Amino acid sequence: xxxxxxxxxxxxxxxxxxxxxxxxxxxxxxxxxxxxxxxxxxxxxxxxxxxxxxxxxxxxxxxxxxxxxxxxxxxxxxxxxxxxxxxxxxxxxxxxxxxxxxxxxxxxxxxxxxxxxxxxxxxxxxxxxxxxxxxxxxxxxxxxxxxxxxxxxxxxxxxxxxxxxxxxxxxxxxxxxxxxxxxxxxxxxxxxxxxxxxxxxxxxxxxxxxxxxxxxxxxxxxxxxxxxxxxxxxxxxxxxxxxxxxxxxxxxxxxxxxxxxxxxxxxxxxxxxxxxxxxxxxxxxxxxxxxxxxxxxxx
Numbered sequence: 028x029x030x031x032x033x034x035x036x037x038x039x040x041x042x043x044x045x046x047x048x049x050x051x052x053x054x055x056x057x058x059x060x061x062x063x064x065x066x067x068x069x070x071x072x073x074x075x076x077x078x079x080x081x082x083x084x085x086x087x088x089x090x091x092x093x094x095x096x097x098x099x100x101x102x103x104x105x106x107x108x109x110x111x112x113x114x115x116x117x118x119x120x121x122x123x124x125x126x127x128x129x130x131x132x133x134x135x136x137x138x139x140x141x142x143x144x145x146x147x148x149x150x151x152x153x154x155x156x157x158x159x160x161x162x163x164x165x166x167x168x169x170x171x172x173x174x175x176x177x178x179x180x181x182x183x184x185x186x187x188x189x190x191x192x193x194x195x196x197x198x199x200x201x202x203x204x205x206x207x208x209x210x211x212x213x214x215x216x217x218x219x220x221x222x223x224x225x226x227x228x229x230x231x232x233x234x235x236x237x238x239x240x241x242x243x244x245x246x247x248x249x250x251x252x253x254x255x256x257x258x259x260x261x262x263x264x265x266x267x268x269x270x271x272x273x274x275x276x277x278x279x280x281x282x283x284x285x286x287x288x289x290x291x292x293x294x295x296x297x298x299x300x301x302x303x304x305x306x307x308x309x310x311x312x313x314x315x316x317x318x319x320x321x322x323x324x325x326x
Contacts, residue, residue: 037301041138046114051309053077062114064088078309120197136303136316141170147268148174157228160212165191172203216257225263232272247275259290273318283320296324
């Protein structure tokens with residue numbers, strides 16, 4: 028049997044962060060600088076040894092402590108730490124908070140996506156209608172809006188949508204045309220398809236597992252096929268881009284690549300895929316955070 032040309036997988040990172048650094052990793056932990064503070068978090072993939080000495084790790088301002096409870100852990104403050112603070116990536120601002128989750132309000136490894144989304148919107152040379160599904164705290168929404176897109180931001184968490192709205196305002200984009208919806212992504216896409224409401228760009232970052240309004244359960248491997256089929260139904264005939272991120276990293280990057288390729292086979296353009304990574308300052312080791320697949324029309 029003749030094989031098709033195999034896709035080339037890419038590693039994406041950003042060298043443009045000033046407010047974030049992966050300082051060191053190892054022994055299933057990471058040490059990061061997020062703005063003015065150093066944070067120490069669990070990271071099961073960091074199976075190697077730490078490079079920096081213990082006293083540097085012990086100087087962390089806050090440490091994430093894992094528990095077996097519902098939320099999985101809590102932050103233990105080692106130094107006085109602000110309740111919230113703001114970090115900046117090329118003018119896109121994000122409020123950072125330490126809560127009952129290891130997540131702090133931003134995924135720094137997604138910065139290459141924000142750059143790419145802006146470039147896709149700008150290169151279209153026409154107004155684009157974009158939907159951001161599982162939009163979380165909205166950095167991708169801010170990037171698309173700043174480039175001139177009309178954005179619909181969808182997330183099942185009211186708290187996350189409010190956070191995203193604050194980030195948009197912090198970035199000086201409070202007057203941008205963004206709709207905020209607290210909604211289950213698949214349910215909303217079904218309604219949009221029935222209404223014949225279509226989009227030129229789709230951004231989606233489905234979690235491994237989550238609960239939506241009314242207790243609806245999302246599980247990545249059970250829901251991704253249906254989600255991608257729904258995305259295909261709401262694309263305009265001259266759609267411009269799709270950006271898919273997957274934190275279900277036990278899969279191969281070929282999984283999101285082929286899931287995306289399937290819905291754009293008749294549209295031309297090209298699909299690229301790989302991993303979102305950060306590079307530590309201490310030893311230059313590469314930490315993988317997520318898989319991605321992106322489709323864009325031919326320039």
